[in-house]
Structures are given as structure tokens and as C-alpha cells.
Amino acid sequence: MYLRIADALRQRYTPGGQLPSTPKLAEEWGVARETIRAAIDVLRTDELVTSSPGRGVFYAADRAPADPANDIGQVVARLDEVLNRLDSIENRLSLLESEPRKASD
Known part of the structure; x- marks a missing residue:
């Protein structure tokens, strides 16, 4: 499931844009927060997002979508x-x- 979510989040790619919060994404997808974290980890591995503690997760500003x-x-x-x-x-x-x-x- 987390791979499907990661792919969906890739489709929403907006350079420098912010992802919704983990709780909001978990509610949207009807999954546990850990599943959302796993999806975000996939995007982080692909260098499509960066995290800023206390601010959120952001799409990389200098990368094109996969x-x-x-x-x-x-x-x-x-x-x-x-x-x-x-x-x-x-x-x-x-x-x-x-x-x-x-x-x-």
C-alpha cells in the first residue's frame, strides 16, 4: 500500500511544494501513519522530498518528477x-x- 501512496504523491509533485501532514494523509488514504511514513521514505530515497523538523515534508525544488x-x-x-x-x-x-x-x- 505504501508504494501506491508514494506513486500517488509523485503524481502530485510540485517543486518546492509542501506535502500534507502525516495525519492528514493517513486519514485521506485510510491507513496508519506508519504506512504514510513508509511512503514518504520511498520518496526521500528517490530524493524527491526533504524534511524540515517542525515545518513538514517538502518536494525538492530542484528535481523533476520521476x-x-x-x-x-x-x-x-x-x-x-x-x-x-x-x-x-x-x-x-x-x-x-x-x-x-x-x-x-
């Missing part, structure tokens, strides 16, 4: 990351399942 062709590459990279994490989790689960169980289990 190129849609690059968005596809970013989505593929994120999907690869998710798949790698799932593989890691599956490996951990397999190890746990193969451990001998205690008599109390």
Missing part, C-alpha cells in the same frame, strides 16, 4: 527485493520445521 520509464525499473528492483526477503523467510521456516521438537510440544 520518469515513468525509471519507475518501472524501480518497481522491478523493489519486487526483486521482496522476493529475496520471501526466500530468506522461507529458508528460515524450513530450518525451524526441520528442528527436532521438544517433548512438551
Whole structure:
């Protein structure tokens, strides 16, 4: 969900413009504030926003919105990351399942 929100916020890109507050965005999207923070972290990683403590989050004044062709590459990279994490989790689960169980289990 946070990736969808990040993409929607990219579409609202206004150089130097301020994003709505985290609580306001959470209410607008019907999600937890942490989900909004994750979406903003994606934009921060892409260097599309900057934060000013006590003032808010602002779109970078000197950056153009992300190129849609690059968005596809970013989505593929994120999907690869998710798949790698799932593989890691599956490996951990397999190890746990193969451990001998205690008599109390």
C-alpha cells in the first residue's frame, strides 16, 4: 500500500511544494501513519522530498518528477527485493520445521 501512496504523491509533485501532514494523509488514504511514513521514505530515497523538523515534508525544488520509464525499473528492483526477503523467510521456516521438537510440544 505504501508504494501506491508514494506513486500517488509523485503524481502530485510540485517543486518546492509542501506535502500534507502525516495525519492528514493517513486519514485521506485510510491507513496508519506508519504506512504514510513508509511512503514518504520511498520518496526521500528517490530524493524527491526533504524534511524540515517542525515545518513538514517538502518536494525538492530542484528535481523533476520521476520518469515513468525509471519507475518501472524501480518497481522491478523493489519486487526483486521482496522476493529475496520471501526466500530468506522461507529458508528460515524450513530450518525451524526441520528442528527436532521438544517433548512438551
